[in-house]
Amino acid sequence: MHELPVTERILSIALRHAAQNEATKIFSITVKVGGLTDLRDTWLQHYFDYLSKDTIAEGAKLLIIKEKALLQCGKCKTQIATTKEDVQDLKCPQCHANQGFTILSGKEYFIEEMMAE
């Protein structure tokens, strides 16, 4: 639902790094997205195309990598990679606890790298 503000941030961070690296054209931007976020990839690209008009990022592809969320069992501290859909039926593979997990990662939007010239 908040693809627009997220896209604005992606563009401004990408343009800043392009300037620092004296790039004149951005071809692609790789974004890692946490497994617990509610983001729609198609809208991200749609907004990006709109916002990046007349910038050096115009036409660039957003490569979205949806990462698994990492949880930790409160009982035995085992770390478990999972998806938003699987969270509610989650059981710790080690001690079989089904409650009390803490979220270690899963709500991030992280710009990994970009291709530019």
Add this chain to the structure above:
Amino acid sequence: MRESIKLIKVKEAIQADNDALAEALRNELRKRRIFLVNLMSSPGAGKTSLLLQTAAALNKSLRVAVIEADIDSAVDTERLADSGVMAVQLQTGGFCHLDVSMVRQGLDSLDIDALDLIFLENIGNLVCPAEFDTGAALDVMILSVPEGDDKPLKYPLMFSKCDALIVNKIDYLGTGLTDFSLDVLSDRVKKLNPDIILFPLSCRTGQGMQDWVNWLSEKIGTFADLFQDRFEK
């Protein structure tokens, strides 16, 4: 691949700016001895009703204000102002969540040094506000009984980030109008948030309100203890 094309390692989190601003705001409010509570829910769960009653219970001992951020409407601000609660309306321009820069706008329009407790009435949805830190000392969510006990399945992030969950409209329970179960809800919420505390209550009948008000007062008291000079009579 053309030789001029290069890979630029960016390695930057999109929320990094907002997270840093949120931490700075939390520290600043702590120094200025102002307790900020971020209140989130879907539309119609009872944010404004809860605020009216909570403010009424606390405003004898504390100076309370509300920063109202519901989308392009002043209805809630008027309701609060009519009952004597100081309230400012943020113009969020259709935004789906509050970030720290918007919270700052709200704080700037209040005389915050003349206040003890400020409620941030976040924009009514369970998705976007979950992902952005506001700089508040406490995150509180309201779920109302008619919304159903399955909401933690759909919005795990929101339920996982809150210190307290208020379950409003419990006067619906036992009426045959709903199959909502507090136990089922509690199990689902505690899956990802074992430390959360639940307050089943009804803003309409007042049932359960006192437990919530007592807990909040205690939290504010603990916060205030750090600054005894201010609160010592």
